[in-house]
Amino acid sequence: MTEWILSIQGTEAGHRAALYLALTAAVLHALFGSLQKGRIDPWISRGAVDFWLVVLALPIALFVVPWPRGGEWLLLAGTLPIHFVYKLGQAYAYTRGAFTVVYPVVRGTGPIFTVIGAGLIFHEAFTLMQWLGVGLLVSGIFGLALYNWRNLTEGRETLAAALMLAVFTGAMVAIYTTYDAYAIRNTVNPFTFLAWFFVIADLDFPIIAWLRWRRMDPAQRPDPRGVMRLGLFGALIAFGSFGFVMLATRLDKVGEAAVLRETSTVFAALIGWLILKETVGPRRIALMSLIAVGAVVVEMGG
Template identity: 30%
Template structure:
């Protein structure tokens, strides 16, 4: 994988951890996530009008990915409701590289070399180990965290295939994100009300900025997946848990133990093998 792609993915990982920390720190995470999606929709639509439409072969994937992203949003919000960032985030993000590697092999015919495969396994294993307390995987939101990982794998492979078929990864990204950004507020209004969504409250600006950050982060990832193995890209992106652990420690009052430091070393080793 080209070195500049590795650097771009690591930058996306930092951005990804940042917006997840913003979401975890919010009082009403469903509302915060929906405001983020509104920001994504507005920005994506503004960019899309200046770009050619993706190839028609990719539109099925645009729609499918947008729906999968809504499912991911709902599972992520639910998992954060009962779990802290330092536990929930590693489960959802750590399970996805292995799943993406499997799904990409089944549905996109991708293969990765032994070194990269070992790197992916180290990254996933190191990330998941961050959620352990002692010898137990004590995560109250475990089903939702694992479900989030499945959604991540599903939309990632969908976007990897769709971006390659589109002939224009940037155009694919903004059209998919625009649709996703419209669907999520519709779901929110169905669950609560339009008044609840649009009534001004503290945290709006923070959530809106978080949405823009998430759009940039995922746009980088789709660009990388359009030309590099999806599992390897995902594993590099999931080094965001390193940043999440530090953000959780310095800003959210979560602990940073020797176990977490050792896990970070394993993740870094896997990153080197992939890169």
């Protein structure tokens, strides 16, 4: 697998593979996001997911992939503070605002900053047509957030703080996407980076979740078995969601992979409609179509 990844990097085959990987990551990210729709305290659910990520990734890191060498350890160490701040922002935003409003703002802010960062770090250039696609996609995402906000019945008093945190978290998405793309490109074996990333970058929130659990009123604590089952399912999804988009950034443009990943808002709405039996309506369908069109324009305009 490693040899194949390296052989198609920067080729037309690599471009097509990156497209499929980014879109698959979008579907998985939407599924991952649906797990956090107000069921369990976001701090505890994230801690459970990260616990399983470490448990499942550690044997692979130790016994399957080559170990990092030299400066690769420093690149991996750099992921911990960046992702820690990102997860803090996300947890605070989800605590203060409705998921259906906060999630689109986070995902809509991310690609704008990522495309700019990819231009500065990797010297990637978007065409005018691609920037039009970004504008369409982001407009659709923020439109979904506005639509959900207008139909919100609870939690309006803390929504302003939640939205500011969502924009900050979106900026952190761009920072970690750009940094991780740089790190995986400078690690000889991409699977070495991925395996050790899931170990190193996920050591923090299990501790935070445990401390938060201990401080909670026993009557308000969620069922630990349910939390751990949710965490295991979320970890399995996260392996694909994050791993696929990182491989896409290794194979092709970082900015395009980041934009295509944010079609997750479309898939999240579809999951809500098909699985959670939520009402979609013509306005949401139109906004979802706008996001999809934007992604197509980005892809075709390159």
